Amino acid sequence: MGQTRLYLNASRDEAQAIFKLLDARFDEEGLPISLFEADEENGRFEVSVYVDGNVEQVAGEMREALASLPREPEIVEEAVPDIDWVAHSLEGLTPVRVGRLLVHGSHDRPLRRIGDVAIEIEAGLAFGTGHHGTTAGCLKAISDVLKRERPRTALDLGAGSAVLAIAIAAMARIPVLATDIDPVATRVAAENVRLNGVGSLVETHTAPGFHHRIFAEKRPFDLIVANILARPLMGLAPDMARHLSPGGTLILSGILERQRRAVIAAYQNQGFRHMRTEAREGWVTIQMKR
Ligand SMILES: C[S@@+](CC[C@H](N)C(=O)[O-])C[C@H]1O[C@@H](n2cnc3c(N)ncnc32)[C@H](O)[C@@H]1O
Incomplete structure (x- = not known):
């Protein structure tokens, strides 16, 4: 089964408060939590919890952890694309060459030339291919x-x-x-x-x-x-x-x-x-x- 992202959209201050509460709640379970600016123009941030299964249970625990907030924030559920699917979407993209540097996916290994500094990166959850x-x-x-x-x-x-x-x-x-x-x-x-x-x-x-x-x-x-x-x-x-x-x-x-x-x-x-x-x-x- 793929991963699910449970996230809340909030202003900077709200998002920081939400991140703190969720981080304290899920620290021991080791669930990945992130905070990032989703819309710079409007100053909106997203706090996400990444879940491998039991989505309902974690969403309930998130609501409990956030009960002290002045208003109940909406938790949105989104399927995280499987790495394979993302890697597949990378197949059509050309590798990036900057001087001696070549950044490529595993399928483009044959393009390496002698003297290249080749970096192999697969499209994944983290930004930067x-x-x-x-x-x-x-x-x-x-x-x-x-x-x-x-x-x-x-x-x-x-x-x-x-x-x-x-x-x-x-x-x-x-x-x-x-x-x-x-x-x-x-x-x-x-x-x-x-x-x-x-x-x-x-x-x-x-x-x-x-x-x-x-x-x-x-x-x-x-x-x-x-x-x-x-x-x-x-x-x-x-x-x-x-x-x-x-x-x-x-x-x-x-x-x-x-x-x-x-x-x-x-x-x-x-x-x-x-x-x-x-x-x-x-x-x-x-x-x-x-
Ligand atoms: C645009 S990506 C850049 C990734 C990579 N360095 C690249 O150049 O392809 C920005 C990264 O910064 C991280 N980030 C955003 N705000 C941050 C902060 N305040 N402290 C540390 N990392 C942050 C995000 O999680 C994201 O992975």
């Missing part, structure tokens, strides 16, 4: 930065499938911390890291923003890449400044062209210098230095 304009933009920026700089450590925040962390580890052979707010993404990331043979370099953790003790242990980072969305990225600017080495490089994506100025301004306020912006499919990838 390389096809999205933001991921491709980050891969290009990483490739450019590694041509001129020699970072000793890196962070991929909002790692999704960990495609960017794997690219950095494979090209620069340096330790990379890969974190994501979504435990499902972290699980897929860890699997991809292992599959691509960079398990000794890439460490994966579930963490919202910089809220995890691992950051204090590993900082500062010479290179940080974060492909999230404009609004959370602006909120993360002070923490980014605290975690990037002086002279380090920051790559940001998930930003629409019209949001570019606001994001750059938020980072300039924290002492960052804008280096370059590249646009792809309506999204921009910004490189900054501190």
Whole structure:
């Protein structure tokens, strides 16, 4: 049987309160819970619980856990497509080549050429197969930065499938911390890291923003890449400044062209210098230095 996503749509503050209550309720059972911005324009967020069976029972437990909220939120049920189905839908897509980097699915292994840094990623629950304009933009920026700089450590925040962390580890052979707010993404990331043979370099953790003790242990980072969305990225600017080495490089994506100025301004306020912006499919990838 496939997985089911039980989710609630709410404002930012409501969603954070819901996430806290559900996280406390399902922590012991180890049910994956995620919180993400579903509609940036209208500031709507979704809190999801992923269930393998007993959907009714979990929905009931969610209602109980949320009973203290001022109004009863609506729980929506959605079937999560089977991985096989998603992988099948990837078959028609072409692999992504950015310089020496080739991101491809398992069916495209024969396309690897000598000298390629090949990364194998299957479409799964976690975002990031390389096809999205933001991921491709980050891969290009990483490739450019590694041509001129020699970072000793890196962070991929909002790692999704960990495609960017794997690219950095494979090209620069340096330790990379890969974190994501979504435990499902972290699980897929860890699997991809292992599959691509960079398990000794890439460490994966579930963490919202910089809220995890691992950051204090590993900082500062010479290179940080974060492909999230404009609004959370602006909120993360002070923490980014605290975690990037002086002279380090920051790559940001998930930003629409019209949001570019606001994001750059938020980072300039924290002492960052804008280096370059590249646009792809309506999204921009910004490189900054501190
Ligand atoms: C657009 S995807 C990027 C995935 C991958 N890095 C790529 O470039 O293809 C954004 C990821 O950021 C994660 N995310 C969103 N908000 C976050 C936050 N505040 N802290 C950590 N991760 C976050 C999401 O769960 C999602 O996996």
